Amino acid sequence: MRAVVCPAYGPPEIIRIEERRSPAPGPGQVRVRVGAAAVNFPDVLVIAGEYQIKVPPPFVPGSEFAGTVVEIADDVDSVAVGDRVTGTGIVGAFAEEVAVPAAGLARIPDGVDDHRAAAFGVAYRTAYHCLRSVARIRAGDQLVVLGAGGGVGLAAVQLGVQLGAEVTAVASSAEKLSAAAAYGASHLIDHTTGDLRGTLREALPEGAHAVVDPVGGRLSEPALRSLRRGGRFVTVGFASGVIPQIPLNLVLVKGIHLLGFQFQDLPPDEFHRNEDELRKLLTTGQVNPHISAVYPLTRATAALRKVADGKAIGKILLDLTA
Numbered sequence: 001m002r003a004v005v006c007p008a009y010g011p012p013e014i015i016r017i018e019e020r021r022s023p024a025p026g027p028g029q030v031r032v033r034v035g036a037a038a039v040n041f042p043d044v045l046v047i048a049g050e051y052q053i054k055v056p057p058p059f060v061p062g063s064e065f066a067g068t069v070v071e072i073a074d075d076v077d078s079v080a081v082g083d084r085v086t087g088t089g090i091v092g093a094f095a096e097e098v099a100v101p102a103a104g105l106a107r108i109p110d111g112v113d114d115h116r117a118a119a120f121g122v123a124y125r126t127a128y129h130c131l132r133s134v135a136r137i138r139a140g141d142q143l144v145v146l147g148a149g150g151g152v153g154l155a156a157v158q159l160g161v162q163l164g165a166e167v168t169a170v171a172s173s174a175e176k177l178s179a180a181a182a183y184g185a186s187h188l189i190d191h192t193t194g195d196l197r198g199t200l201r202e203a204l205p206e207g208a209h210a211v212v213d214p215v216g217g218r219l220s221e222p223a224l225r226s227l228r229r230g231g232r233f234v235t236v237g238f239a240s241g242v243i244p245q246i247p248l249n250l251v252l253v254k255g256i257h258l259l260g261f262q263f264q265d266l267p268p269d270e271f272h273r274n275e276d277e278l279r280k281l282l283t284t285g286q287v288n289p290h291i292s293a294v295y296p297l298t299r300a301t302a303a304l305r306k307v308a309d310g311k312a313i314g315k316i317l318l319d320l321t322a
């Protein structure tokens with residue numbers, strides 16, 4: 001089988017395609033023929049050796065896949081050969097086949113193809129859990145989304161609208177903002193063309209109820225300043241590569257709630273409620289992942305480069321059958 005291999009830490013251009021032996025499932029594992037893998041920003045960081053968890057090279061990158069079970073270990077009874085599943089991990093997904101623990105897999109609902117299943121994973125789950133359980137969005141809330149054309153950001157726009165929020169999308173290009181508008185964002189702000197603080201004040205004279213920030217850097221402070229008294233600022237990640245320094249007087253003066261999003265912090269009952277709601281949104285077609293590009297395995301570098309440069313709109317996929 002073919003796999004993307006990272007031979008040493010570096011930029012996306014360091015990866016290469018190798019022919020490897022099919023992985024044999026160990027105890028508790030299954031072998032999955034991968035149909036599609038999502039390319040996520042952390043994949044770029046793992047390859048660069050800059051992710052919070054370091055994987056020693058050589059390794060097969062890729063953190064999220066959808067495919068079909070083709071072999072199971074003797075002790076596995078939770079899934080069967082032929083089942084269609086999605087899975088996540090730190091590495092391993094950019095290959096035609098993966099051997100993974102059966103316990104971590106989720107069934108793909110009928111009627112959802114591998115592309116939609118792969119694209120709907122981490123980004124939409126992050127956005128939904130964040131909006132529901134951390135930003136605690138309610139109908140009528142004013143929600144500001146930074147990085148609104150990216151994977152998590154565009155998902156937050158779509159899902160925020162579903163939850164009844166009025167969404168202000170902040171991004172760096174007309175193309176990204178037009179994608180956000182297509183999913184219902186009411187206010188569109190290109191942060192490259194002016195003073196974000198002033199533009200947000202004009203768009204939201206009474207202030208926002210919540211900000212979702214997957215970008216960090218110089219955008220965080222003006223976004224935080226756009227909050228009304230008691231507003232919620234949720235930090236999700238630092239795609240800009242810069243961790244902002246926030247003056248705490250801003251937090252004190254308006255009684256702002258500064259919150260961080262991590263999956264492991266979610267209370268189990270809320271986690272399961274959110275997962276069920278999200279699954280329903282996918283299966284009923286109320287929310288469809290935005291897939292802007294699909295690359296064959298041989299073009300994995302181009303896919304990773306697009307994500308590394310912040311140019312991806314919504315989700316970028318690798319098609320492992322192409």
Ligand SMILES: NC(=O)c1ccc[n+]([C@@H]2O[C@H](COP(=O)([O-])OP(=O)(O)OC[C@H]3O[C@@H](n4cnc5c(N)ncnc54)[C@H](OP(=O)(O)O)[C@@H]3O)[C@@H](O)[C@H]2O)c1
Nearest residue numbers: 041126147150151152171172214236237238239240261310
């Ligand atoms: N906490 C969690 O559990 C969790 C889960 C998933 C993801 N994350 C994190 O969330 C962040 C966003 O993930 P994502 O999948 O939405 O990424 P993405 O699709 O690449 O989008 C990131 C956005 O960040 C902006 N950006 C600014 N400078 C950038 C740069 N130098 N390189 C890349 N992007 C830049 C871009 O928006 P502009 O239009 O403004 O340029 C881009 O659209 C990442 O840091 C990721 O690790 C955290």
